[in-house]
Amino acid sequence: MASSTDNSANLDLTTCSICFETFKTPKYFPCLHSFCEGCIKTYITTTFVQTKGGVNCPVCRMHVSKPQGVRIEEWSSELPTNHILVSLIDMNESKLGQKLCMPCSRENETESASSWCINCGEALCKLCERYHRKQKSSITHKLIDIGNYETTDLQRNYVDIPCTEHPDKNVEAYCRDHSAICCMTCAFLKHRNCKNVGSIHDAAEEMKKSREVEDFSDALQGFKNTLDAKLQYTLDNLHEFDKDIEKMKVDVDTLFIKLSNHLSQLKSDILSKISKIEKEVRPEIEDKHDEIKCKISTIQNDLALFQTNMEYAPPAQFLQAMEKLMEQRSILEQFVNEESQKLKEIRVTFDANEKLLEIEKAIKVFGEVDIRRTNRTDMVRSTGKQVDMSSVVPNLSSEVIVQFAATGIAVLENSQLLLSNCGGKSIELCDHQCSSVLSSLSLPGYPCGIKMTSDTEGAVAVLGHGLIIFNIKNNQITKIKEIRTNVNRDFVYHQGKYYVGCNKNIAVYDSNHRKVRDISVDNNVDYMAVRDDTSMCYTVFGGRKLYCITMDGTPVFTYSHDKLQYTRGVTVDHAGYIYVCGYWSNNVHQLSHDGKLQRIIFDNLPPWPRCVSFNKHGDKAVIGCDGKVLSYDIK
Structure with a gap:
């Protein structure tokens, strides 16, 4: 890399925003932000996302698509060179003293430059100049003595820019009708009918004196x-x-x-x-x-x-x-006769203060945190409430291909994802885009429903085996305990108890993982979700209905629809809306709290959506399908 720049400068155009040093072979993106060729190459190769087909500019975050037919490793060299910055850097260096050979500098060698290549925009030592004249790719390049480069006119007039239509020719003309620079071949062929075609020099001088440029400068300021x-x-x-x-x-x-x-x-x-x-x-x-x-x-x-x-x-x-x-x-x-009559059972009872008993129901939150967004001009106030789920529009933000069927998903507080890898008999902690696995936990069977029961503790239903209780610390999943029970695919955690879906019943376990009772139901319970403090929803394996019951098994409602085929995963968002996956219909239905269809919020999904989950704010949804994990931004 080159020498460090002076940090006291307010704006140094010759400094790369990645390495914070003077540019070495500056290349620029369509947004006009420039970077060292080596720096942008490293950035591209480490951040390129195949599904998006490009990268975001490190400065302005504008998306830049990779040209077709160009390999990722070669993309940086194909970017246009910022010849203006090259000239500016060399003018600065010429004022500071002796100019050094640029190719040698890249190899951490110090050699005085003796010539300047107009085409490459680089200073060369005598040895590099000899090789430069011999190589086929640079044999036609124009070289001048390094002493003549300090002439301003030379710097301005000898910067050759290849034509986009004819790369072997340099641009020489400017078409005012199309506001485009071109080579002489383009001028005679593509712009032969244009009335305002002239030299680049005349067009540039004319534009510098125009009101348009003056207005542009004033506007930017x-x-x-x-x-x-x-x-x-x-x-x-x-x-x-x-x-x-x-x-x-x-x-x-x-x-x-x-x-x-x-x-x-x-x-x-x-x-x-x-x-x-x-x-x-x-x-x-x-x-x-x-x-x-x-x-x-x-x-x-x-x-x-x-x-x-x-x-x-x-x-x-x-x-x-x-x-x-x-x-x-x-x-x-x-x-014996006297004791049979006199013997009494002595028990004690605790009758809690009714007001204390009402606290849990009456006080749902510790307080309200109001976000006030005030416009400086009209003082508009926003309540800062969570997303209104009745009218939001889901926007697909990522579609990640995975080598398994995601049979359970949980969105963590930090937006990381917990996935049940059914085929791999494991659960995996992934980043928020599901692009990398941070850690995993092997299981004794096929995992399905997975939920967090606290900020750091969760559980996963292992088909026919039971619940595996785990915690997450420093991005590592560790098994704590297991509850052996004949679970089907899911469970819910409510007020310190585990409600486990089984065949024809829901088994209830207390906080000590001891079974306390069974809730009889008419079906084999599949996926489950807590609806509110008094009820829960569940689907039936192979069925076409969603069932809602109280926590003691009393029916509340049943939902079915022609466009809901083979119900699977079910969840409830922060606003109380219920979501159920149609495994065969490839959609997700959004229901009101009382079980009425609000809308089919996700439709035409990839085959076999199994599970759906929201983050606690309701602004992100994740759907697990066969071989794909879909993430949506909710706005």
Whole structure:
């Protein structure tokens, strides 16, 4: 690379925006941003996306398509050279002193330049000049003595630009009718009927003096002044925004501490009362337990005496012993009868404050964070609410080919994707575009439905095996535990419990992964989703309906449609809309909260969509099909 530039310069046109050093063979994109040939080559080869067929400019992000027939590795050399920058760099270097050979500099060698190649726009040492004159590709290039290059007129007049129509010829003419530069062949053939064709030199001088160029310069300066003011405004906005964020965090922490302290005191009070009751009542139960245990011991002793006397005692001793045992029997019989009537079960109950019980239902959020977007001119205010899912338009942002059927998808908080790789018997953590796998976890069977149960913990249903509980930390998936159950394809997690879809029932497991009950249903449950706090939805393997039931199994509604064939994956977005995949109809239906068709929001999908998932804001949707993962921006 070349020497570093002076950072104090406000705008240095000779500095590459990738390496931040003086350009080496500057090449430019259609957006006119220039880069070193080596820098842009590295950028292209590392960021080229096959499905998009090009790259984005590193400066302005404009998409640049790769020319047909050009290999990625050769694309940078095919880009046009910015001869103006070459001349500008060389003028600067000539003012600084001795000019160095450019090819040698690229090899980190220092050699004084003796000539200048007009066609390549490069300074050459004597050895490189000899090779330059011998090579077939440069044998016709015009070389001048390096001392003559410092002449401004030479720099302006000797920059040859090849014609786009005839690469072996340089442009010499300018057609004012078409606003195009061309070679003399084009001038005689393509522009022979044009009335305003002249030399490049005359056209350039005329344009420099025109009102159009003056207006252009004034307009650019005006744009810059306006954007400078807006730039300062955004800096001020960032400062104020950061202050708002910090204040909100302090306010939230203060409120949380206040509530926590109050609840902690209430908890301490009730626990003290419970301890007092325990100390008073437990001895009573223990005393009764000891008394009964003592009587049982007496009975066991009497039985032993009775059996011994029956077998071994002489007649007189037997009669005497039986008389005493009969007396003991009367006492024991009286005790048993009395205890049967007096014995009471002592239990304690906790009746929570009704207002505390209502907190969970009454308080759904800790507070509201309102984003205020204020236009500086008309002071329009935006509420900053989440996406309105009733009228959004999905825009396909990526379509990634995968070598498996994605049978389950979860969109994480950071937009990363969790995929169930059915054929590979694994789950995979991918980047937000599903273009690279960050980590994976091998499974004992075929994975299907996958969901996050917290910010870092999740579970996946393994067909016929059970649920695998895992966590994600530092982009690594680690197995925690498993729940062995005859799961079909999916489960839901609601209020600390796992509801697992099985044949003719939904098995419920508590937070300790212990089965607590079964919910009977009429079908073999396939994919599942929580609808709200009191209900859930599920599909049936091979069926054409979506079922909604309460958390205890009571039917709420059933949905079917002619254009919904073979229901599979189901999910619910942040706004309460329900989405169900049509495996054979290749679509996704959007339903209202009460099960009415809102619209077929995704149609004509690639074959066999199995699952659909949204991020929590509702502005991104991901659909898993056979061999493809589709990502949509929701606007």
